[in-house]
Amino acid sequence: MGNMSRYTLLFVFVLLAATSQLGTVDALIVDGLEVGFYGRTCPEAEGVIRDIVNNEVGMDHSIAPGLIRLFFHDCFITGCDASILLDESPAGDVPEKESSANGFTLVGLRTIDIAKSTLEAMCPRIVSCADILAFAARDAAVAAGLPSYDVAAGRRDGMRSNMDDLPGNFPVPGHHVPRLTELFNQRGLSQEDLVVLSGAHSIGGAHCFMFSNRIYGFSKEADIDPSMDPIYAAQLRQMCPPQKPDDNPEQAPKVKFDAQTEEKLDSAYYSELLAKRGLLTSDSALIEDPQTRAMVETFARDDALWQQKFAEAMQKVGMLDVLIGNAKGQVRKQCRLVNGQEQQQKPQLPWFRQQHRPPLPWLQQRHLRRPLPRHPVADLINGFFRGSSGSGAKFLSQGSKAQQCPLQ
Numbered sequence: 001m002g003n004m005s006r007y008t009l010l011f012v013f014v015l016l017a018a019t020s021q022l023g024t025v026d027a028l029i030v031d032g033l034e035v036g037f038y039g040r041t042c043p044e045a046e047g048v049i050r051d052i053v054n055n056e057v058g059m060d061h062s063i064a065p066g067l068i069r070l071f072f073h074d075c076f077i078t079g080c081d082a083s084i085l086l087d088e089s090p091a092g093d094v095p096e097k098e099s100s101a102n103g104f105t106l107v108g109l110r111t112i113d114i115a116k117s118t119l120e121a122m123c124p125r126i127v128s129c130a131d132i133l134a135f136a137a138r139d140a141a142v143a144a145g146l147p148s149y150d151v152a153a154g155r156r157d158g159m160r161s162n163m164d165d166l167p168g169n170f171p172v173p174g175h176h177v178p179r180l181t182e183l184f185n186q187r188g189l190s191q192e193d194l195v196v197l198s199g200a201h202s203i204g205g206a207h208c209f210m211f212s213n214r215i216y217g218f219s220k221e222a223d224i225d226p227s228m229d230p231i232y233a234a235q236l237r238q239m240c241p242p243q244k245p246d247d248n249p250e251q252a253p254k255v256k257f258d259a260q261t262e263e264k265l266d267s268a269y270y271s272e273l274l275a276k277r278g279l280l281t282s283d284s285a286l287i288e289d290p291q292t293r294a295m296v297e298t299f300a301r302d303d304a305l306w307q308q309k310f311a312e313a314m315q316k317v318g319m320l321d322v323l324i325g326n327a328k329g330q331v332r333k334q335c336r337l338v339n340g341q342e343q344q345q346k347p348q349l350p351w352f353r354q355q356h357r358p359p360l361p362w363l364q365q366r367h368l369r370r371p372l373p374r375h376p377v378a379d380l381i382n383g384f385f386r387g388s389s390g391s392g393a394k395f396l397s398q399g400s401k402a403q404q405c406p407l408q
């Protein structure tokens with residue numbers, strides 16, 4: 001293990017996530033949320049979140065895709081309970097955000113912290129982190145060009161988060177349609193939802209290590225995945241040079257999913273797929289299966305139809321296994337911590353961390369050992385400074401060379 005490269009480790013975990021069938025959990029679409037839920041208790045809540053999201057996206061366009069992805073990742077695993085936001089759990093489990101299936105690349109956490117801190121100052125302990133995430137994902141989609149849609153609220157926040165919930169339950173970039181459909185079905189989502197929601201890959205991008213297997217040493221017969229347009233693959237190779245064992249994945253270059261309309265949430269993603277310019281295997285796979293291909297062709301032709309379906313699918317995602325009513329969950333005071341955690345727990349490190357001393361820098365938890373604030377004002381300020389908003393990666397545009405990209 002000592003000599004194992006970081007990429008080999010990442011590959012092993014992605015493979016484990018892809019193959020493990022253990023711990024499969026079916027989800028329930030729960031009815032009972034209300035549009036205008038905070039109308040009396042915190043009437044400004046939705047407006048405040050929208051302003052904060054607009055402001056953040058105005059300063060950094062990568063926040064919009066980050067928030068949409070955060071919402072999906074939260075709801076897909078243990079429901080929309082803001083478990084993706086927890087830095088740690090009272091039990092000391094390693095939280096979801098640490099899983100390799102999240103790619104160590106979550107973006108937008110700081111935006112949620114800012115919204116939470118602001119709302120705590122206005123209406124303490126009223127607006128849940130799970131609802132903030134659902135509103136923020138909608139506002140991010142709207143900021144990226146989607147017509148607005150209603151977000152029903154009333155979700156309460158969960159009290160546990162465990163990275164072990166992901167393997168076998170979460171889609172990974174190497175999955176093909178049958179497995180993707182199976183995972184979505186287990187979560188109460190249809191194959192059409194899979195195709196519609198994958199259209200979120202119309203904005204944002206993926207780090208090179210998420211698809212490098214497609215452009216280097218793909219198979220014995222072909223160095224490049226033959227399902228990819230060769231010109232596109234050549235562009236990707238320019239942006240993503242072969243990985244070296246010592247490369248830090250957290251600083252890996254990131255490539256836009258849709259270079260044509262990169263910041264606009266539109267159905268151009270589907271036209272790109274049909275032109276064999278899908279970035280991830282799971283994107284390209286949507287044109288291999290006849291059923292999903294027919295949907296891709298429809299959405300490529302009809303942007304308005306896709307936008308409407310996307311909004312509806314996001315509403316459906318927002319109902320997955322939600323906690324409703326005072327008897328369930330809680331409204332967290334800070335989105336990164338369960339209420340009443342007097343002292344931060346040291347998580348029980350998974351085996352791969354225990355065996356690496358000193359730990360690999362890109363596997364190190366960055367938020368775990370910070371002291372808890374003891375004062376309400378410190379709480380507020382803390383919300384602004386815990387963690388970072390970005391993944392540390394800079395986007396490369398098609399045509400730019402990786403070597404020219406200034407990495408953080």
Ligand code: HEM
Pocket residue numbers: 062064065066068069072103105107171172173174175180194197198200201203204205206207208210280282391
């Ligand atoms: C169908 C299975 C899916 C797979 C395998 C998948 C996988 C991925 C991967 C590997 C990335 C790149 C992460 C990175 O390198 O930073 C990514 C990014 C993204 N995903 Fe997905 N995803 C899937 C579905 C979804 C869904 C359903 C949504 C939302 C509804 C979504 C929203 C996004 C967004 C917006 C980004 C860009 C994030 C950014 O640029 O920061 N994905 N996804």
